[in-house]
Amino acid sequence: MLSDMMKRAAAAAVEQRHRDTAGNNERELRTTDERESGNPPRASEMTTNDM
Structure with a gap:
């Protein structure tokens, strides 16, 4: 059982x-893809490296 x-x-x-x-x-x-297109990543997807 366990x-x-x-x-x-x-x-x-x-x-x-x-x-x-x-x-x-x-x-x-x-x-x-967003970085390559020149658009910044969405805030919800940023890591501490992006900030």
């Missing part, structure tokens, strides 16, 4: 990590 819960928790953590990675990649691509 091992089933641990397996589900591990699977959920891996799934969340994949979602986070996909979101970061998409955000990175978008900000790169």
Whole structure:
């Protein structure tokens, strides 16, 4: 029973990590495109390096 819960928790953590990675990649691509086009990145997507 406990091992089933641990397996589900591990699977959920891996799934969340994949979602986070996909979101970061998409955000990175978008900000790169915006920088190349001369438009500043959106404030919600700025990192501390952009500020």
